[in-house]
Amino acid sequence: MATFALIHGGGGSGWDWHLVAARLRELGHEAVTPDLPIEDPRATLRDFTDTVVAALGAAQDVVVVGHSYGGFTAPLVAERIGARLLVFVAGMVPAPGEPPRDWWGNVGFSSPEGLSPVEQFQHDVPADLVEEGARRGREQASAEYAEPWPGAALPDVPTRALLFRDDRFFSADLQRRVARERLGIVADELDGSHVALLSRPNEVAERLVSYLSQG
Template identity: 50%
Template sequence: MSNFVLIPGGGSGPGYWSLLEAELRRRGHGTIAVDLPYEDEKAGLEEYADAAVTAIGDRRDLVVVAHSYGGFTGPLICDRLPVELLVFVAGMIPRPGENPGDWWQNTGHEAALRESHLRDGRDPDGQDAYALFLHDVPRDIADASLEDSRDQADTSAKAPWPGQALPNVPTRALICTDDRFFPVDFMRAVVHDRLGITPDEMPGSHMPMLSRPAELADRLEFFRGA
């Protein structure tokens, strides 16, 4: 069995992993939903990695699951601890020396997002959090996840990613075909460009751990055993 290290996306607490944690624990796995110091003005990516390593402690058989902005933290853990597998889930894949704040322009995210909204008949300037991130999540679960959000300081977005390279560990990228924030064609291109692999795909919004926790657990178990 594995210990799944769950790294939250920007401005998020660990609570939105709870449904996935229940699924993985039911199957006999351990989980560590990391609470990153997003609100700390003094904390950058190194400090985020410190928090994750502290939360992991002496546990091993690690599978790091990095969601969205957590993609800038997940690989750093792999440089510090023996990690068996790194999985980006709708993840921002960094390059050495790249500021997270520059990732959006470097990848062409704004243009891709606007094109996707217009193509699908959505107002590109009128999307709230429910419509953009949580459109397939039951409202009570979506509300609870937003209540666990953080006011993220911008410290981590301004400093270069400190990794020398992406870690030399088995790596998968899982993207969501109904993601309105990271459109699927955009993510296919990012994954191919930055990892040189074809991403795995599943249905769902930007938050599959809330809308499809059992299917996400299936995917993670499959990656672990592949």
């Protein structure tokens, strides 16, 4: 049995992962879905890391998964605990010393135009989940956005990248390039929007579990 540390993205909460976590438990694993302290204006990436590590407690055989902006926290957790595996899911892959605010320009991100937030992020998510997600959304008021990423390097653990082909926020082409240039790997792919965690949770969970047997 592995424990999956599922880290949410910007403005989100652990709820974003609740369907994936449920499927992981059905498959015989454990999952933790902590809420990062994003509403605390003093909170840094180290505080985010502390929050995830505390949620894991004494868990062993941990897979650390970062969705979107959670990619800035996930490698720090993986390094701290000696994770079995690190997975970026539609994730922002940081570089040493790079503040999150600089990532966008550094990787050549281009914001899509003419789309509503739902069209951009959640176009395949059931309406009831879109509504619940809006109720659970939180302001990202924390201090990390201008903070240089504190890792000396990405952790020396097996690493995978999973992109969503229908993502209108982080396009598939962008994610393929970031995985190749920053991780030196070919990203794996599933259909779905930026938050396919909510539209295709079983597929996401099953793909994460498949990585356990792939090293």
